[in-house]
Amino acid sequence: MREVIVFDYDGTLVDNFAVKQESYWRAVSSVLGLPQGDRPAVDASFARTSGAHRFVQLTETLRDLGREATEEQRQEFSRRFSAANEAARERMLEFPSARRTLEALRLRSDLVLTSGLPHADLVGDAGRRGLAAYFVEIEGGDKGRTLDRLREAGRKVVLFVGDTPHDESVAEARGVPFHRVREDSDLAGLLEPSPPFLAVLGSSGAVQSAARDNTSVACALGGSAILLDCPGSPYKKLLAAGIEPMTLAAVVLTHGHPDHVYGLPSLIHHLWMLAREEPLPVYAPRSEMDRLRSLLALFDLERRAGFVELRPLRAAFPDGKGPGSGAEPEPFWEHEGHAFFALPADHGPPAFSIRWDLPGGARVVYSGDTRPVEALAEFASGATLFVHEATYLDADAEVADEGGHTTAAQAARLAGRAGAERLLLVHLRGRVDAARWIEEARSVFSGEVEVPDDGAVYPVTRPGGR
Numbered sequence: 001m002r003e004v005i006v007f008d009y010d011g012t013l014v015d016n017f018a019v020k021q022e023s024y025w026r027a028v029s030s031v032l033g034l035p036q037g038d039r040p041a042v043d044a045s046f047a048r049t050s051g052a053h054r055f056v057q058l059t060e061t062l063r064d065l066g067r068e069a070t071e072e073q074r075q076e077f078s079r080r081f082s083a084a085n086e087a088a089r090e091r092m093l094e095f096p097s098a099r100r101t102l103e104a105l106r107l108r109s110d111l112v113l114t115s116g117l118p119h120a121d122l123v124g125d126a127g128r129r130g131l132a133a134y135f136v137e138i139e140g141g142d143k144g145r146t147l148d149r150l151r152e153a154g155r156k157v158v159l160f161v162g163d164t165p166h167d168e169s170v171a172e173a174r175g176v177p178f179h180r181v182r183e184d185s186d187l188a189g190l191l192e193p194s195p196p197f198l199a200v201l202g203s204s205g206a207v208q209s210a211a212r213d214n215t216s217v218a219c220a221l222g223g224s225a226i227l228l229d230c231p232g233s234p235y236k237k238l239l240a241a242g243i244e245p246m247t248l249a250a251v252v253l254t255h256g257h258p259d260h261v262y263g264l265p266s267l268i269h270h271l272w273m274l275a276r277e278e279p280l281p282v283y284a285p286r287s288e289m290d291r292l293r294s295l296l297a298l299f300d301l302e303r304r305a306g307f308v309e310l311r312p313l314r315a316a317f318p319d320g321k322g323p324g325s326g327a328e329p330e331p332f333w334e335h336e337g338h339a340f341f342a343l344p345a346d347h348g349p350p351a352f353s354i355r356w357d358l359p360g361g362a363r364v365v366y367s368g369d370t371r372p373v374e375a376l377a378e379f380a381s382g383a384t385l386f387v388h389e390a391t392y393l394d395a396d397a398e399v400a401d402e403g404g405h406t407t408a409a410q411a412a413r414l415a416g417r418a419g420a421e422r423l424l425l426v427h428l429r430g431r432v433d434a435a436r437w438i439e440e441a442r443s444v445f446s447g448e449v450e451v452p453d454d455g456a457v458y459p460v461t462r463p464g465g466r
Contacts, residue, residue: 002110003158004150008143009115009122011050011163012181013102013131016092021046023084028061031077032069041065050164053116053142054081082121094129095181097188099274102134104191104244109158113138114146130275144170161190191244196222196338196460198364198385199241200452202231205391205405205429206259212454213237214259215427217366217387219356221338224249227267228354228366229260235270240455246276250333252313252340253284254368255351256291264292265299272305279309283332283342285350286312313352316341316379323378331357343379345370347404355379362460365418369427371401372410377417384460386420389427393440408437412445422448424458 011017024046025039034042045061052060058077062069069077085092105111113135115122122140126132139146143162147170150157160171163181171178181187197220204212214231218238224247227234238245245267253261264282271280284292289310296302316329322343323329331339337359345351347369353376356364365380367388380386391405400407408425415423423445425437434451441449452458 001155002108004112004155005105005109005159005161006112006114006143006147006150006157006176007102007135008160008162008164008167009113009117009126009140012161012167012187013098014092014094014125014129015184017050017163019088019091020050020085023081023088024057026084027077027081028058030080031073032065032067034065038065049166052164052166054078056116078118082118085121089125094131095184095187097184098131099134100244100246101187101190102131103246103274106134107239107242107244110136110155112136112146112150114143115140116143117141143167144173147171147174147176161187191223194220194222194242196220196358196362198387198458198460199238199243200387200424200426200454200456200458201234201237201241202454203426203428203452205389205427206257207430209431212428215389216260216263217426218243219340219364221249221335223247224335226333226340226356227251229254229368230263230267231259231261232263232266234263234267237455241457245270246274248280249335250340251280251282252342252354253282253288253292254345254354254366255285255347255349256288257349257369260369261288261292261295265295265301268296268301268305268308269299271307272301276305276307278307280307281309281311281333283311283313285352287350313342315344315352316355317343322375323381324375329379341379343373343376345376346373347371353379358460364460365420367406367411369404370406371404372406372414374414374417377414380414380418380420383415383418383420385422385424385458386415386418387424387426388414390425390437390441391427391429393436408440409444412441412443412449415441415447416445420447422450422458425449425451 025042045064049057049060117140119140157176160176161179168178199218201216202213204214216229219226220243225243235245314332317327321327329341331341333340339357341355342352345353345368353368354366362384364385365383388411389406390408390411392400392407394407394409397407437451438449
C-alpha cells in the first residue's frame, strides 16, 4: 500500500486568500449588519483562522466582535460566502507549479485532497479546474477528520501540505509532518531536484521488436528534461523513467524519419490535455519545419496547443566550421550550466548529433542516425556517455553505408577516438542478439560497452565518476 500525501485546497493549490477574505467580509457584514469600521477586526479574524471550517471561523469572528448569531444567520452567512466565492471564481488562480507538482508526486504516493470547504463545493471546483484527476480521494468539510479517517483505515500519511497556522496545528496534533505553502516556490519546493541522468526510452532501429521500441533518449537535468527524438508513447515512457513530462524544457528531433517523430502529436496532445501553458520549443532540421506543422495540424494541435514553438536546429559551428577549427561551439539551448549543441550528421536527409554538456564537466553525446562521422569523435571528446547508433554489425558495413547507418565496430572506433568512458549502442535492427553487438564493439573499444534495455537509466557524473 502506497504512502499518502494530503493536500489542502484553498491557498495551497489555488491562490485565493485575498479574494476569499473579501468574500468573507461581504458575507459576515451583510448578515450581521456590520459597519465598515469593523472591517479590520473581521480581516484579522479571517487571517488567523484561515483554513478552518467556515463556521469555526465565524464563531471566532463573533467572539472578537462580542457579537452573537442565530442559527438562521449562520446558515445565511454560509450561503452568501459560497455565492461570493463563486462569483469571484475567475480571480482565484492556481499556483503555476500546482499541476507539475501533483503530477510528479502522484508517481510515488497516493494524493488526497481536503478542505474546510463543503464537500460538494470542493468536488465541484476541483473538477471544473481539472485538478480532481490527480487525487485518489477528495473530502471536504473538516481536514482533521480526513487525517483521522486515513489513519483509521491503516494508511500512512507522510505529509500534509497546507497554507495556514490552522493547517499546521491540525497536522501537528496528529503527528503528521507539515509543509507550508505561502507562495508558488513553496509548492514547487516539494520536488527535490534529482541528480542528472540519461534515460534510454527506446533502442530499436526503424523496425521494432517485442522488447525494443524505436530509439529515443531523455536527458534529466534535475528539475527539467530534454527529450531527444520522439517515437511512440513518449509520455508513458517518460513517466516510467521517473521523468515528469510536464517538466520537459525542449524536444529535439534529430531528423525527420517517421521512427523519430511520429510520437510528437501524442506527446503534445497529452501536455495540452493537462493544460500546459509554458512554451515548449521543438527543435528540428530547418527542412522539417513544414512537415512537422502539417503533422500537428492533422490533429488540430498547431491551433490548440499554442505552447509549442517549432525552431530550426542550429549547428554548433557556423559557416561550415567544425571541431578542431578553433571556433567556439554555440549551444542551441542552455540553462543553469547545462548546454546542448548540434553537429551535422551523415544520414541522407538533414540530421544532427547532439551533445549535452553538464555543470562540472560531464558530457553526453547522442549520435542520432548517421554514418560514421570523424568530426563526431572530437565533438564528443571526453564523453562520460557516448550513445551511438549501431544498426548493423561490421559484416554488413556496405549495407549500413547504403542506408546511412553505422556498425558496432565503427561506433566503437569513434568512442575510442573520443576517449569516451562508456559506449551505449542503440538503434539495433530487428530481432538481434545484443551480445554479438557488444562482443564486436569490445574488440575495438577498451571502455565499457552496453546495449541498453528500453527504460535503462544512467546517472551522469563528472568525468571519471560513477
